[in-house]
Amino acid sequence: MNKIALYGDSLMTGLMNGEPSDILNNYVIDELTGMGFPGYEILKFGRRGEGSAEGLERLDEVVAANPDFVVICFGTNDSIKHKDPVETYGDNLRKLVEAFPAEKVIVLTPGYVNVAIRTEADNDRQQAYAEMAKEVAAEKGVNVIDLYHHMTIYPEPNEFLQDDGLHPSNEGYHFLGALIARDIKNKLLEVQN
Template sequence: MKKIVLFGDSLLAGVMKGEPSEILNRYILDELTEMGFPGYEVVNLGKRGESSTDGLARVDEAVEAQGDFVVISFGTNDSLRQKNTVEVFGENIKEMIESFDASKVILLTTGYLNTAIITMGDNNRQQRYVQKAKQVAEDIGVNVIDLYHHLTVYPKPNEFIQTFDGIHPSTEGYHFLGALIARDIKEKLLAEG
């Protein structure tokens, strides 16, 4: 069975109402099966509250999982809690990505925040982390999903965010995220021939 490793913070942990869940795992697998790519399992290594520095400290755990695909997503805690500058975040992400075969990596950027709920949030700051992630991905040559962009091209992005905390995707948001990840994996599989 082929393996998808989700390595990141609470976004990838599928946090719903403050608790990790299987919601993102299920949506990714359902979408891949519907696209004609069944037979995958998800190893979820998402952890709440982690910055990119925390992720870098446990990158070996993700390497040892030996995924056919690895989705990396950090940055919200770097930005929201200002744990790392944009420059340190970029260095951490670069080092994480370089721990894997680049053809297996999908880098997922930070998302949009509902700042009416999470008042300490700053979407302008979030976007600086998004831009840094995209720059690192381009420099190394890995796929990137700009989650912030995908969420904000819609007129009502708050519909994709839980009212519980203003940070994590709603059920619809996780469904959308699962579809984005599955689509990227499908594109990689088709490119491999």
């Protein structure tokens, strides 16, 4: 069985109504299976409230699992909760990415936040963290999914969020699962060709 590690903050836990769930895992697997790539299992390495610095503290555990693909998703807590400088986030993300072979890595940027609900958040700051994630991914030659961009080109990005203004809604997780599955599919097709 092939393994996909979802490594990051509460988005990677599938947080729904304040509780971790398998919603994202199921959408990724269902999408991959529907695209003709069955036989994957999800390794859950998401932790609520974590920033990139906390992620580094448990990096060895994720590396030891030897996933076929790893989706690295940190930044929102760095931005909103910890108020870390974007450069610190970039340095931490570089270390996370460097721990895996480049062909296995997908960096997921921080996404859009409903600031009417999450008044401590700032979408300009979220976007700056997303840009840093894209910069690190380009520098390290790994794939990146610009979640902030994908959410904000949609006319009503709040539809992708739960009532907490931060975590994906059912539609948001479905969208995210499809983006992750598409990226993995493209990586698999590159290897086949």
